[in-house]
Amino acid sequence: MKTITVRYFAVFRENAGTTAETLTADVATAADVFEITRERHRSAEPAGHCKVAINDELATWQTAVNDGDTVLLFPPVAGG
Amino acid sequence: MLLVTADSIDPDALRKRLCDSAAGAYVSFEGWVRDENEGQTVLRLEYEAYEPLAVKEGEKILAEARASYPILHAACVHRTGVLEIGDCAVWVGVASAHRDAAFLAARFIIDALKVRLPIWKKEYYANGDSGWVNCEHCAGRNHSAA
DSSP, X not given: OEEEEXXXXXXXXXXXXXXXEXXXXXXXXXXXXXXXXXXXHTOOOOGGGOEEEETTEEEOTTSBOOTTOEEEEEOOOOOO | OEEEESSOOOHHHHXXXXXXXXXXXXXXXEEEOOSEETTEEEEEEEEEEOHHHHHXXXXXXXXXXXXXXXXXXXXEEEEOEEEETTOEEEEEEEEESSHHHHHHHHHXXXXXXXXXXXXXXXXXETTSOEEETTOTTOTTOOSOOO
């Protein structure tokens, strides 16, 4: 089991009703974290449209997560 | 320079920062808030950014532009917060010896930052709805795309 801090932005923040929460779960990758949060907050946004960062570094869904990491979940971006 | 700011953008002041006696060309791009999107009348926008990564990724884009085109200076400023119709949401400026490089680099920078920076745009519509742009599958989107 790992304890992960998850931070939410934009529509993910609105869906979750919070900017961050702590997960304690058996997760190996960023994708595992995303799946748990999708189920918990009933988000239908596919991972392919989203981005992820771990401890303030952009990552991929296959990037391993470690105990104590902060995972940032970014919904589809729309700058400009 | 890549700046994410809640303050209004002043293109004239930013332009002066790129002045260089070796520059024969200056190209700028301003993205303005428009009153319509996908058939909906837009009243205002709200931008949210994750600044630490937006700045880091934006500086990377500017470095890529400098490596790809013979330019002297490149800079970008992106707004956060609530913006009204006509407000400047993003400014890109490039100075170079000749115009081709400045045009190409400015185009590269605005195209890259739209898809790479962790910045999100929420539109508020005349019919009372609102929606996050590019987020068709999000549960929180309470209108369907036209």
